[in-house]
Amino acid sequence: MHASVLIAGYLIVTLTPLVLSILQGRALRPFWDEISSGLAMTAFAILLVEFVLSGRFKVISARIGMDVTMRLHQLLARTALVFILIHPFLYQTPFLTFPVPWDVSRQLTLGLGIGSLASGLAGWILLPVLVLTAVLRDQLPYRYETWRLMHGVGAVLIAAMAMHHTLNAGRYSSDPLLAGFWVVLLALALGSLLYSYVIVPLKEASRPYLVTSVQKIARRTWELTIKARRGNELEFEAGQFVWLNLGHSPFSLHENPFSISSAPGNDSGIQFVIKQAGDFTSRIGEVSPGTTAFLDGPHGNLTLKGRTGTGxxxxxxxxxxxxxxxxxxxxxxxxxxxxxxxxxxxxxxxxxxxxxxxxxxxxxxxxxxxxxxxxxxxxxxxxxxxxxxxxxxxxxxxxxxxxxxxxxxxxxxxxxxxxxxxxxxxxxxxxxxxxxxxxx
Ligand SMILES: Cc1cc2nc3c(=O)[nH]c(=O)nc-3n(C[C@H](O)[C@H](O)[C@H](O)COP(=O)(O)OP(=O)(O)OC[C@H]3O[C@@H](n4cnc5c(N)ncnc54)[C@H](O)[C@@H]3O)c2cc1C
Structure with missing residues (x-):
């Protein structure tokens, strides 16, 4: 899929709530109220698509590269954060007043019940925590895997709270068409989690590998070779990488990205060159032949595929x-x-x-x-x-x-x-x- 198709698809999904809101043809509220609703809906759509962007889908990462995919994930999360943080302050209409005296017929706003206000406020507080703990990840006293688990659980909680707030407090989202859109987008977000944490591991489990050798080849650097337990080696393009899980269940979060150093079709198996860097890699020399390995991949677009050059x-x-x-x-x-x-x-x-x-x-x-x-x-x-x-x-x-x-x-x-x-x-x-x- 071409990158421009991905960008167009992204814009369509994140801007659909605005279009559906405009199509409802409701009476306009004060300008800043409308801007506030628009920013909140766009931010919510961005946040739900973030689940897909972090889901290691090859259709995305093979086209633009995993590092660009992750960079986009970070930049878009920060954009959504700014939209959400200013969202409550832009309202000119006093939304805390309940019942709303200026809208008895409830044509202009839905008014906020305590429940929808609480879910909105909780999400509003949690989102900056989620983004900050991602930005400052290296300074936190947690292992990468622990942080990843907390990040995932935090994101699901925020999505749930935002969904409750949107459906119960959102003026435009009370419309069945837009409400249906949110339900489908949330299902896609949760579906991408299901794909990453259940379907991909199930696929990995059906294709186990065995470590056949681990050798030191340079200062703090090791060569690791694995072979498929049952024949079929991984098909990949030279230059791609996989998430490698050594000795853990395929459902475990203990996996790290490593590029493949061997060429495709190498008789002795798939090889990696791993430099000691942190928790896992500093113990790479202790991995013994016979250890089971699982691979999620191949990923990445640092390849010759579809590219030309005179040299x-x-x-x-x-x-x-x-x-x-x-x-x-x-x-x-x-x-x-x-x-x-x-x-x-x-x-x-x-x-x-x-x-x-x-x-x-x-x-x-x-x-x-x-x-x-x-x-x-x-x-x-x-x-x-x-x-x-x-x-x-x-x-x-x-x-x-x-x-x-x-x-x-x-x-x-x-x-x-x-x-x-x-x-x-x-x-x-x-x-x-x-x-x-x-x-x-
Ligand atoms: C696409 C890609 C290809 C890579 N190829 C190689 C390679 O061929 N050889 C090599 O030596 N190193 C490679 N790395 C780097 C390698 O993944 C990290 O050095 C390793 O994961 C560190 O793990 P650790 O547990 O030793 O260190 P930790 O202290 O746990 O982590 C150090 C840092 O590594 C990164 N990291 C750790 N685990 C993950 C993870 N599951 N997903 C994403 N990032 C993670 C994080 O930024 C983390 O802050 C590659 C990284 C990427 C993204």
Whole structure:
């Protein structure tokens, strides 16, 4: 599905409440009352669609990338929060007065009963808590899995309260058509939770994997190989990632996203390169062969699929090399005739993974592999410093470089620099595909 179809679909869903309200043809209230209702309804629609955006649907993430999907999820949640926070203050009509003396016939407003006021107020207080605890997630004393559970439960509670408030206090939502729309949208939101937490795990359970080896391959970095227990390996595009669950029930929240480092169809199984970073990854070396694994995926759009370029540039920082390794291996396996440059940055020499394999690749006719170190040891003969504009000018200074395809993965700061530099070098934005490993 094209990204423009997704955007159009999103706008249609979130703006439908406004359209249905206008079509009701009711007498207009004071301007700010109407704005307040409009903002609240749009915010509620945004919040319900947030369930779908965070549901790891491939139809969305494979098109725009999981990091962009999550970024949208965050930005839209913040937009909805602003709408909701100002919603009660915009009313010019005193909605706390009950019964409403200025609308005895109840044509203008429904008036608020204590119940609908309480549900609205509770949602109004909980929503900023939900957003703040997401923004400050890393500073909270909870494991990622605990935070995820609290975030999900909090979101369901807010949706329930907002639904009660909307149907009981909303002037326009008392109309059966709009009320029906809210019910369908809420069902879709809850359906996407059901899909993520019941249907996907059931599918995972039917296709278990086994860990076949775990080896240290560089400083604080491990290679993990898994094989399908019953034949069929996962079908994926080089560059994609999965949520990997090692040794837990498929219904558990203990799963982490990791890119696949092997090329599709690798005989020895599906491989990952995992860097020790936190709770789970710092114990990756303790995982023993024979451990059961479950995969949710493949996800992501850092792939060659549907993209062209006269040459392929892979630009990696640290463990960001993993999806690009899969792509380099795939191109090598296919004997792709296009020129390939892998620019691979690290801090220290012992952080480089698969040095020998990459040197072999560099020896091939159309391939160039450039290692970059920001803290090189004496005698280092590769590039030094950070991957920046000057280095990109140097490495990609040839004539048709703006017609190449650039796949970029690494720390956020590096991605920002590289994307800006490539655009400044005249590379069209659609020829630059990047992926972030951290949804900040
Ligand atoms: C698309 C993608 C591909 C990745 N590929 C690789 C890879 O190939 N190799 C590699 O070493 N690392 C990769 N990462 C990073 C890796 O997922 C994190 O380092 C790992 O999840 C940290 O888990 P932890 O329990 O050790 O640390 P924690 O301390 O629990 O988490 C540290 C941070 O990692 C992130 N994180 C943890 N669990 C999840 C989760 N379930 N979903 C989303 N984010 C989570 C959160 O931002 C969290 O704040 C990738 C990340 C993403 C998003």
């Amino acid at each position: 392929i540039a892979l630009i990696a920082g640290g463990v960001g090399v993993v999806p690009l390794l899969s792509i380099a291996r795939q191109l090598d396996k296919d004997s792709d005739p296009r020129p390939l440059v892998l620019l691979y940055g690290n801090r220290l020499v012992d952080q480089i993974v698969y040095k020998d394999e990459l040197r072999l690749l560099a020896g091939k006719d159309n391939c160039d592999v450039r290692f970059v170190l920001s803290e090189p040891e004496p005698g280092w003969s590769g590039l030094t410093g950070m991957i920046d504009r000057a280095m990109l000018d140097d490495v990609f200074g040839f004539e048709d470089a703006s017609h190449w395809l650039y796949l970029v993965c690494g720390p956020s700061a590096m991605l920002d620099v590289v994307e800006k530099a490539l655009i400044a070098r005249g590379v069209p934005a659609h020829q630059i595909v990047s992926e972030r490993f951290y949804y900040d």
